Amino acid sequence: MxxxxxxxxxxxxxxxxxxxxxxxxxxxxxxxxxxxxxxxxxxxxxxxxxxTKKIRKMGAVLRHREVGFSANVLVAWEVPAARLDEIAQNMAKSPSVTHCYDRNTAPDWPYNLYTMVHGHSREECEQVVKQLGEANGVSKHVMLYSKHEWKKTAMKYFCE
Missing domain, CATH: 1.10.10 (Arc Repressor Mutant, subunit A)
Structure with missing residues (x-):
């Protein structure tokens, strides 16, 4: 094309x-x-x-802070490879999870599933993460809280 x-x-x-x-x-x-x-x-x-694949997807961009979700955390999970798809599908169903994707591991970084969890507070995020882990039998994870949102824009095409 x-x-x-x-x-x-x-x-x-x-x-x-x-x-x-x-x-x-x-x-x-x-x-x-x-x-x-x-x-x-x-x-x-x-x-x-x-x-014809000129448009691959259409979606909304939620400005989560504007609607009251002031806390968010990227959670990197260590998930058994044989259960990765199952657990990812389960976690993606949570209304608190906006992104869920797998990544390659590294020798010093064993985490292969990532979820972005949004909440009204850190405590709410931590409760969601605890529930996700318990529901899926996954305990090893790290929580990476956002400190500052640098950019929240989408690509713009044909705006010359």
């Missing part, structure tokens, strides 16, 4: 999708109006761009 494969209409729709999602009854209608097309055309183009 080259840049020429993306039409000007598609670029305009992508630009609109990169902004704030309108909190209204018909958000795609509002976005379509911003793009200068009907809602039907807007949704059709999104489906086509997904089908």
């Amino acid at each position: 080259t840049a020429e494969d993306i039409t000007e209409l598609d670029k305009n729709i992508i630009r609109v999708l990169q902004g704030d999602f309108p909190l209204v009854a018909e958000p795609y209608k509002t976005l379509a109006e911003q793009a200068g097309v009907s809602e039907e055309v807007f949704l059709e183009r999104i489906r086509d761009m997904q089908a």
